Amino acid sequence: MRETRMSDKKNSAGWSRRDVMKAAGAFSAAGAMPMFFSRGAWAENNFANNPGKATSIKLGFNVPQTGAYADEGADELRAFKLAVKHLNGEGDGGLxxxxxxxxxxxxxxxxxKVEYVTGxxxxxxxxxxxxxKRMIEKDGVIMFSGGSSSGVAIAVQSLAQEMGVVFMAGLTHSNDTTGKDKRRYGFRHFFNAKMTGSALGPVLKKEMGTDRKAYHLTSDYTWGWTQEESxxxxxxxxxxxxVKTVRTPVGAGDFSQYITPILNSGADTLILNHYxxxxxxxxxxxxxxxxxxxxxNGKNFEIIVPLYSRLMAQGAGKNLxxxxxxxxxxxxxxxxxSQAFVKSFGSEYGFPPSQAAHTCYVQTLLYANACEMAGTFYPPEVIKQLEGFKFDGMGNGATEYRAEDHQCFKDVLVVRGNENPTSQFDLLEIVQEVPRSQVEYDAKIFGxxxxxxxx
Amino acid sequence: MDAIFLQILNGLDKGGAYALIALGLTLVFGTLGVVNFAHGALFMLGAFCSVTFQKLLTISKHVKDESITFFDAFKDQPYLEIWFGDFGKTIIDYSVPLSILFAIPVMLLIGLIMERGLIRHFYKRTHAEQILVTFGLAIVLQEIVKSMFGANPIPTPAPDIVSGSAHIGVLFGLGESVVYPWWRLIYLAFSGLVIAGVFAFLNLTTFGMVVRAGMMDREMVGMLGIDVEKKFTIIFGLAAVVTGLAGLMYSPILPPDYHMGMDFLVLSFVVVVVGGMGSLGGAVTAGFLLGILQSFASMNEVKAIIPGIDQIIIYLVAVVILLVRPRGLLGREGVMED
Known part of the structure; x- marks a missing residue:
């Protein structure tokens, strides 16, 4: 005789508990059907700072407004404001x-409508x-961006992951940002130290040959370490x-005690991993x-500054x-x-944008575009749109946001301090636009x- | 041997800057009893005197770059060059040393305004309140400079003739390769001269004698019918000039930015404490001593034994000296002990 389990017993209406469960399951599935086919709809209502039915969204622009990089931060902020203007249909539309x-x-x-807060x-x-954190918790930003330091980028990127809010990095050049410290919620449009090395190598070979002795002075933090390595x-x-790699404290001011040992070191090239x-x-x-x-060693002593910025070039003057x-x-x-961006920025502010401004502007547009493509602000869907996104027309030629590490791959510029500037902004001469294929690398190498x- | 020689020079040079700032700090503390945290800002303002003077000398005719249409780009040609040709160029080239003439009255005025306008109201307050108000003043001065000149360092090169290096090794029987920048040697000589000048002023003039007497016993000097307060105000102005000139002459070595005073302030306070609060000789001795120690600690050979020593050496030495001599190297009894 077969044993009859409780669940199979029918009640007076002929419904067993199993029948009820099945019906409930089917009803639930049917009820959820329209949402099931609209991507991510279940989770879309439950994410950090969901704008819901609000008529505006807030973006957070976290830039250095005080300290050594305040000028760079100010330029980033100008670019962010311009991007917001363009997103809202004002101005000439820029990029x-x-x-x-x-x-x-x-x-x-x-x-x-796009609004913003600054930090x-x-x-x-x-x-x-x-x-x-204040921007996310108090101001309710749905994305934040900015910064002029890899130490900062890595720190806020991990916060972005913890809090489920996308971070579109500003100026950060350390390999670690999209290497060992990469995060799903962090994206970098800016190039990195590895790409700098790949771009610079052939030019160094052509201009300085293959028999050189190099001495490195390196800023003692994540960016300096990875640049020195690359x-x-x-x-x-x-x-x-x-010949030697020497770490120098950030903000040392007087570097004489680090420079004098170079004089008799036998080195004929100094590489300054400083920013x-x-x-x-x-x-x-x-x-x-x-x-x-x-x-x-029978050669002219050479100095190389692997990472340049126009603002730095202004400070270094003719030494560059x-x-x-x-x-x-x-x-x-x-x-x-590039011309569209320079025109837009130049008309607005009266001078050309820096590379920091360019990357911040592009990052803002890329995030907004990804939301449009996803049809939602739900971060996992926006992230999926950014991963592997291929685009063009933003300066630097055809570009791809590599899905594996969230690093943008595009052409890199090798530049030289201009010998004969034609204006106060003409500080860097473009030596070569190095194609993207030359600076690509396997995402796995940095773990x-x-x-x-x-x- | 070459390396040691160069590090001694580096240390003396750095020490010169520390000593000049610490000397000003000690003068103010010794006379007015004020712990002046705005003293670093005076160093920065001195450097910006050279920036301002350079900007005045290079007021230019703008020649528009017609190839750029999106914004105004100019190639500047200074009027001095247009009017006086090569002589104009030479004047611009010498803008840093010439700016000394501009900086002396400016820094004296800044010092007097600072003392009469703000600091004198805090003579009878606690040291904590003095520190707070002078620190606040330093931040205000920094932000004013930042709003006028931006946050980026501004290049203020030394005259071309002294922009390179001197083959100083030959003079001391060392190798040809032992070179040292001319401007740093000038800075070292300059700091020595200023220090000697201040000591001569205090020791060889009647004014200096009254000030020293006032530092010893302010009340007694006042009872003798001398207006010590007025003299001390002038001393504050003198301290501002000394510190300002230290900053001005340092500007070709360290392109000035609004924050440079803060970078030197902390070290200078350590120098004053190590030298002994209120001791002018102590401030100078400690300035050079700590400068040299910092340079030696940065040598690769030393860092190979104790990594990171270059970043803590000054504080380490300060701790040791204060443990052995709680009043500092040449500190006087009774100062900051009430």
Missing amino acids: MNTMKPLSLKGNGVLGK DTQTKSDAARASA IKETTEALGWKT GKDMINSLTQSIQFGLKDKQV KGILGTTNWNWALKDKG GELGPYKV
Whole structure:
């Protein structure tokens, strides 16, 4: 005799408990059907700072407004404000006229007007995190962006992952940002130290040969370490020898005690892995110590500054003349996208944008475009649209946001301090536009995990 | 040997800057009893005197770059060059040393305004209140400079003739390769001269004698019918000039930015404490001593033994000296001990 289980017993109406469960399941599935086919709709109502039925959304622009990078931060902020203007259909539209493919319509994002709040990172990781946290918790931003330091970018990127709010990084050049410290909620349009090395290598070979002895002075934090590693790898592959790598404290001011040992080290090339004020000071002082006038090993002594910015070039003045480096973008580029941005920014503010301004502007448009493509602000869907997104017309040629590490791949510029500037802005001469194929690398080499979509 | 020689020079040079700032700090503390946290801002203002003077000398005729249409780009040609040709160029080239003439009255005025306008109201307040108000003043001055000149460092090069390096090694029987920047050597000589000048002023003039007497016993000097307060106000102005000139002459080495005073302030306070509060000789001795120690600690050979020592050496030495000599190297009894 077969054993009859409780669940199979029928009641007076002929319904067993199993029948009830089945019916309930079917009813639930049927009820959910329309939402099931509208992407991510279940979760879409339950994410950080969902704008819901609000008529506007808020973006957070977290830039250094005080401290050594305040000028760079101010330029980033100008670019963000311009991007918001263009997104809302005001102004000349800027890069929305040249970006391809484009889903933006000039009516905000998904029909909602774009507003913004600003914060001050002070170029300090803890201050930047506190500022970003305030933007997310108090101001209700749906995305935040900005920054002029890799230390800051890495710190706020992990906060973005914890809080489920997308972070579109501003100026950050450390390999770690999209390497070992990469995050699902963090995206970088700016190039990195590895790409700098790949772009610079062939130019160094052509201009300085394969028999050189290099001495590195390196800022003692994540960006400096990864740049030193990448440039060393590049130059050693060319056949150069590395005489010494010396770490210098950030903000050292007077670098004389680090420069004097170079004089008798046998090195004929100095590589300054410094940025901002440190770079201005170390370069100025190196030239005062006569390094540029020296002859070592039968060669002219050379100085290389792998990462350049126009604002730094202004601070270094004539000391920068003839010195090689790389940059993410330059206002003198002649492609339609760059020209559209320079025109838009120049008309608005009366001077050309910096590379920091360019990357921040592009990042804002890319995020907004991804929301339009996704048809929702739900971060996992927006992230999926950004991952692997291929676009053009934003300066730097055809570009791809690599899905594996959220690093943008595009052409990189090798530049040189201009010997004969034609104006106060004509500080960097473009030596070569290095094609994207030359700076690509395997995403696996730096390790790291992006983490989950849903947090 | 070459390396040690160069590090001694580096240390003396750095120490010169520390000593000049610490000297000003000590003068103010010794006379007025004020712990002046705005003193670093005076160093910065001095550097910006050279920036301002350079900007005045390079007021230019704008020649528009017609190839750029999206914004106004100019190639500037200074009027001095247009009017006086090569002589005009030479004047611009010498803008940093010439700006000393501009900086002395400006810094004196800033010092007097600072003392009469704000600091004198805090003489009888606690040191904590003095620190708060002077620190606040430093921030205000910084922000004013930032709003006028931006946050980016501004290049203020030394004259071309001294922009390179001197083959100083030959003079000391060392190798040809032992070179040292001319401007740093000038800075070292300049700091020595200013320090000597201040000491001569205090020791060889009647004014200096009264000030020293006032530093010893302010009340007694006042009872003798001397207006010590007025003299101390002038001393505050003198301290501002000394510190301002230290900043001005440092501007070719460190392109000035609005924050440079704060970078030096903390170190200078350590120098004053190590030297002994209120001791002018102590401030100068400690300035050079700590400058040299900092340079040696940055040598690769030293860092190979104790990594990171270059970043803590000054504070480490300060701790040791204060443990052994709680009043600092040349500190006087009774100062800051009430």
